Amino acid sequence: MAYLTGSATGPSQLLDALRVFATANGWTELRWGASGPGQQLSLQNGTQFVHLRSAVNEAARPGYGSVNGIFLTGSSAFEAAQPWNNQPGTIRNTGNQIEVCGLYEVGASSTYHLFALDAPALLLLVAEVTPGVYHHLAFGNLAKYGNYPGGAFVSGAFASDNYIYGGSSSGDYIFGHAQDRHPGLPFNDYKHYGGNYVRGQVDGFDGWFSVCRTNPHTGKRAKSTWEDGTGGTRESLARYWWAHTPNTLNGVAPMQPFYVFVERPDGYFSPFGYTPHLRYMNIQHYTAAEPFAIGREEWMAFPGHSKNGKSGAHGYAVRLVR
C-alpha cells in the first residue's frame, strides 16, 4: 500500500489517515492521542522522528496566525512525557521557540493522496483542500552525496505561519513575491523564512538547517534549486529549468530532483542531498493528480498550489508505486 487516496473531513481525520498509512508502510507509531482540540502523532523510522499535530483554528505558537491543518516538525529522539512540540532536538529558532512547517487551509472535506517510498524513505501527503488547490507535507530522508550524519527532512506547503501568496508584479506567484511564507512547492527556498528543514551534522553543528532564501529560523541556512527567483534565469537552477520546459520538440517536461545545499562557515555551499522520489516539474501538459509513465516507472503530478492559478505551471511529481 504505497499509494492511497481518499477523503477526510477536517484536519484530525486527515492526520488519522496519514497515521494509518504510515504505520502500514514501515513507520512506527510512538504516540497517537488528543492534544487540545486536535490530535498529536509521533512517528519513527530508524533514527528519524517526526511529530505532527492537527490544528483546529490554532497557531503553532503565540505570535503566529491560527490555522486549520497539520503542523509538522522533526526531532532527534522521542520522550513520551513531552508533547509533540517539545521533543529532544526539535526544530527551534534562534530564540529557542518551536518552528514547524505544515499543510494548512484544510476545509470541511479534502481529497488526499498518500505516498510511501523507500531507499531513501519518503512519506508525502497531498490534499486538495478546496477544489483545484493542493497543499502538501512530506518527511523522509534525502539521498546524500557522501557519507556524513544527517539527511532527514520535513517539508510543508507553509512555514510556521499561514501567509499565502501575496501580490505579484510579474504574474508569477512562485517567483514573484519574496515575502511570503508559503513555499508551495517542496524545497522552494525562494521565501524568507522557509517551510523546509533538513537535519545534518556539519562543521560541528548538529541540528536543523532552514531551507530559505534569507533569515533562517534556526540560524543555519540551506538552499535548494530556486535561489534568487526574481533575478535572471541564470540565478536560479529551477527557474531556468522551468523556463525551458516542456520541450517544444516533443511536449516532454524533464523532471529535476530537488537538490539541497547547506551553507558552510566560509560562505560556500555544499551539496547535501536530493530527492530521488520527488521532483520539480513543469506541469503544463498535466492535470493535478494525473498519473503518467516514464518507461516502467509511474509518477503522479501535482501543482505547487493551483494549476494556472497562483502556481501557474509550477509543480512536482512523485514516484507512484501501487
Added chain:
Amino acid sequence: MAFETGTATDYRDLLERFRAFLTKNPALVAANQQWTELRWISTDAGQQLLLRAPGLAGAEEIYCGIRSYSNPTSGYYMWDLIGSIGFNPANGFTDQPGALTGWLPMMSLWNAAMPYWFVASGRRAVVVTKVSTLYEAAYLGLILPYATPGQYPYPLFIGGSMTGQRGRNYSTTGPNHRHFVDPGDDGQNNGNTAAMLRGPSGAWLPFQNVAYSSGEYRYDNARIVWPTIYSYLGNLREAPDGTYVLTPLVLTQWNSGSDHDLFGELDGVYHVSGFNNAAENLIKVGGVDHLVVQNVYRTSVRDYWALRLA
C-alpha cells in the same frame, strides 16, 4: 568505451594518435565501436581527417572531422573541428553534406610536447590536452537527447575551446577562448562559438553562456549550457565529507515562451566544483575515474568540469 592517455610530440602527432585511437583502439574494436576513416590527408601544409562513427550498436552513421594547420609566424598551431550529415569524397573538408559552416570550433595547440587524454565510444569522442599551463578540449559526436530517435535522430554536437575570430594563439584570453562546457562568444558575431549543436530542424545552433567583455559576464542568451550558466556555481564546494558531486551538462534553448527546449546532456562530461580542486585530479564516481579539467586558463571555483575516463 575506450580511454587512452599519453604525450604527443606536437599538434600533428596528437592528430595521428587520435586517428589511431578512434580507428584501432582494442576496446573500441572489441565492442565493434571503432570509427571508420573516410579520408586521411597529411601534407606539409597540414592534415585532414574525416570519420564516421558507428553508434553503440553499429547502426548509426555519425560524421565528424578534424584538420590541422599552422602559422609559425603568428605562432598558432590549430585543429579545426567539424561535423556533417554525410560524406562525399569529391567535396572538401568544409563542404561535406550538411556540414557546420562559418567559424568552426577549434583547439589551439602548439608545436611542442602535450599530455593528452582521449575518450571515445561509438557515439562520441572527447579530447583534452595540456598546452603549456592551460587546457584545450574537444567533443565530437552525439549528445544524450531528451527525445526519442524518431523525434530527434541526429543530435550531433561539435565542441571546442575557441573560435579564431579574435586570434588563434593558445595564449589568447577572452570569452572566445572557453571550453564547450561553459562557452562564450567572440563578440563580433554571436553565431561564432566553440559549442555547436545540430538541432532537430537540421540547423546548427550556437551555445553561449558568457558575453564578450573584459568581465566575461553571464547573460541570458537564447541557447546556453545548464548548469554552468548558474551565477552561484562560484559559491559551490564539495559535499560535507569531501565528496565531489558531478552534475550533467544540459543544452537548452529559449526562443520564446512557446518555443524552448532542453535538448539533452553531453555524454560523459559533467560540471564539478573547483573548490580545493585542481586540473588533472581524478575523482572516482561509481568506481570510474573522472578527470578534472579547468576551462582553458581559468582556475576560479566555477571553472572546472570532469571527464569520465571510460
